Amino acid sequence: MGVATAPSGPTPESDRAGPDRAHWLRAARETADDLATDAVAREQAGKTPFDEVSRLREAGLLTLLVPAEAGGGGADWSTAYAVVREIAAADGAIGQLLGCHYFLSWSAQFFTGPARAVQLGRQTAAEQLAWGGGFARQEAPLRLARKGSGYVLDGRQSYATGVLVADRLAVRAERADTGEPFAVLVDPAHPRVKIDGDADTFGQRLAAGGSVEFDAVRVSADNVLGSLSADEDVLSPLTAFASPVGRLLSVQLLLGIAEGVLAEVRECSRSGHSLWHPAWPVGSPQDPRMLTLYGELTVLARSAAALSEQAVRAVHGGLARGEDLTYDEYAEIAVLVAMAEAAASRAAQESTTRALDIIGVRSTSSRLGFDRFWRNARTLALYEPVAHRLRDVGDYFLNGAHPPFVLPG
Known part of the structure; x- marks a missing residue:
């Protein structure tokens, strides 16, 4: 087995450039230093990390991966990885929270069409949204059933990162008729969404983990982002x-x-x-x-x-x-x-x-x-x-x- 040698090269430049890598690393270091000052007290208190998310938001870190032309930071993944590592050195749970947000908010471009991906990016940047949830396979999967022009989501997802502070939830659900898994986007403010802070883990206590219950939650067709099937006929x-x-x-x-x-x-x-x-x-x-x-x-x-x-x-x-x-x-x-x-x-x-x-x-x-x-x-x-x-x-x-x-x- 050799070392991966996929051709390297810059990602395509957009018409509007965001801040450079040095800017984001400086912002990450300053935020990490801020988090480090009270890391022990915050971890021991175990409060829901609304304040910590505000610190990330104020530093501009939540929109780092959103394309610059959509109003975001326009950074690449190598920069995002460095930022997460810097934050995690000061507070591992907040590093996890930020990393989960990056993956879920960015992955829409893989699981939906270009127009919808741009729309989500613009909304994330404009409203400084924090994303939570996860696409890991669950023992009892969430169920997605057709209803009219949209869908209905039911079930309970156990421990998922960031759900206690999320403005958007991205979850995995299986079609009731075919069993095919899809990435689904849900507003946690929906009245039929119930979030429980029941994770109670001995570590990563500030990652805002919890369980989410969906009780016949209506989901529009454009919020069913795309297939998560591992079938190579579906998966590019x-x-x-x-x-x-x-x-x-x-x-x-x-x-x-x-x-x-x-x-x-x-x-x-x-x-x-x-x-x-x-x-x-x-x-x-x-x-x-x-x-x-x-x-x-x-x-x-x-x-x-x-x-x-x-x-x-x-x-x-x-x-x-x-x-x-x-x-x-x-x-x-x-x-x-x-x-x-x-x-x-x-x-x-x-x-x-x-x-x-x-x-x-x-x-x-x-x-x-x-x-x-x-x-x-x-x-x-x-x-x-x-x-x-x-x-x-x-x-x-x-x-x-x-x-x-x-x-x-």
Whole structure:
């Protein structure tokens, strides 16, 4: 198996250019610094993150991926990935919230016609809408039935990101007559939509997750965005490409968490003394065990980051291919993303667990809040099991099998 080599190149320039990459990275850093100042208190309070979404909105980050000609930021996915990673280093849950919004609000261009995609982009930019929900397969699927010129949506979707703060919900529902899955857009203000903040997870507590119940909700035809079928007779390589694009967001979340905990632990250990030998100052070459541990965790994080950078370049190249993208190219890029997911998951879980050993018993202090990094990383790993990604990589390496079309939750 080689490294994905889908031809790279710039995405087509629009008639109106948005702010450059440096602008968005600066906005992300400023927002992350703001979030970091009260990250521990906010996480422990566990309140619905309306204020945090307002911070993202004020920084212009919600419209980053909307084309500039539609009133948005006009940035590309490589910039969006960097922004999510920066935010996640300060607050993993808000990074997840922002990443989910990016994927759902952007994916309309894959699952609907060009005119409707432009319309949704303009509305998202003009009203600064926040999107929530998810397209992952549910144990008991939502049901979409024909009624007159539109549809009726019924069922309950369990834990979905961002639903407590969303202005728009994007969900997966199956046609009652054919069983074909579709992406459906719903206004959460609809009187027959009931949202419960029942997620109660021990990590990613500020990702505004919850359950949504749809009770005979009327859905217009133009809000049934398009098919999510994995059948290759329906699914084009470009539409299938929504899977690695979305999954690469998980990589950025995990990397951000790994980098965030290492940065905080470093600052803490620089201000104290060795837990192993009180006469040795932290960071001294005389404290070899601590230095070795820092070295191991840094190598893990940097190695995962390097693999992520390869995946980001490959995804950029795949998007540049557009309708010319082939299934073989899609498969190679999807496998590279799966490799990056596996590496980032390991880096995040190792860093958030072993970083506590560096600080020692002081790390148990709730005032320091180091446990939030471990809880966030562990929660993400449970929702996105790395074993699935490793199986995809192994099946491709051994049998040449294309990874399945699996969208993030």
